[in-house]
Amino acid sequence: MIPAHAYADKSTSWSWHGGLMFDSNDQHVKVKSGKVTFQIKKQPWKYDAHLTNEVAVEYELENTTAQDREIEAFYPIDDYMAHQLIEELNVDVLLNGNPVEVKVDLRSMNHPAFTPNVVFKDPQSGQTIGKLEVWGKRIDGVKFLLHLKGNETARLTIRFRDHGAGRFRTVINPVRSYVFLGSPNSDPSRWTLELSVPPGYLYDSNIPLHAAGDGKFAAELKSAPSHWAVSVSEELELPYFSNIYAYHFTVVVLLLTAATVSMLYWFYGGQRRSLSFLLYLNPFVCQFVFMPNPFLSYSGIMFTAYAMVYVGIIHLLWHLVWKIRSKKRSSNTGQ
Structure with missing residues (x-):
């Protein structure tokens, strides 16, 4: 047998x-x-x-x-x-x-x-x-x-x-x-x-x-x-850093973070806060550049959803810190 x-x-x-x-x-x-x-x-x-x-x-x-x-x-x-x-x-x-x-x-x-x-x-x-x-x-x-x-x-x-x-x-x-x-x-x-x-x-x-x-x-x-x-x-092609989604996702999130922080620094540093809505284009740019079949794959759709929330959190935290610092500067100027 x-x-x-x-x-x-x-x-x-x-x-x-x-x-x-x-x-x-x-x-x-x-x-x-x-x-x-x-x-x-x-x-x-x-x-x-x-x-x-x-x-x-x-x-x-x-x-x-x-x-x-x-x-x-x-x-x-x-x-x-x-x-x-x-x-x-x-x-x-x-x-x-x-x-x-x-x-x-x-x-x-x-x-x-x-x-x-x-x-x-x-x-x-x-x-x-x-x-x-x-x-x-x-x-x-x-x-x-x-x-x-x-x-x-x-x-x-x-x-x-x-x-x-x-x-x-x-x-x-x-x-x-x-x-x-x-x-x-x-x-x-x-x-x-x-x-x-x-x-x-x-x-x-x-x-x-x-x-x-x-x-x-x-x-x-x-x-x-x-x-x-x-x-x-x-076979994997650029711009994908690894076929393992977790590793690839980590690199993409770091790039997304760097792009978002840089834009926030430019918007808030030069009184261009009205342009902050442009931050929310970053997830879509990353989706099209770094995710295969962006609107057809599970990973592409979920990445965009999570990335929008992630950018929103960074934006909110940046805005809160900016308001606190603005109030401190105003109170120091008044004194």
């Missing part, structure tokens, strides 16, 4: 797949090799956050006996659209190139003891932005029957569309993460990992990959990986 693993990302959406299981616990069917392909594509009619990952997982299975075997297999695909797994994710299973009937299967089962530390990292900065943790006892997936002849070596291919886990609110450019859970308790076998990303996109992988040409990256492993976590985002 090749164990399945169940995880959920509490900080973002949750999605993972991997861990092929044989219901019969048949020890005579071995995995000789495997290959996982992530083909990530950008949908041009949607925003950058919406990427599609066309997944192909290939297993080279060997029937080590002379007897024909019929085995029911289960492949976990934990996705938020699990109730529409086959239709929405376009699940397709092939055995030696021939289609195999697939059915949705929702299982209640205990998780195995092995729990890899799956983390998502921002491709821009390398900082951790989320992780997957053990969650619940329900595992979603697909089941199908495999017919293997005696001493046959067969190729099982599982293809589907992976929505991945999305992080939007804490980063400038949205990050999509995809997780394949391997088979740490299986026999040693050769595995190949292959990733392709759209032009202008960066990736982070917990397993080092080498360039394979034409936007592809790959790795050759001598055993099944415990997990393969990949995060993808569009």
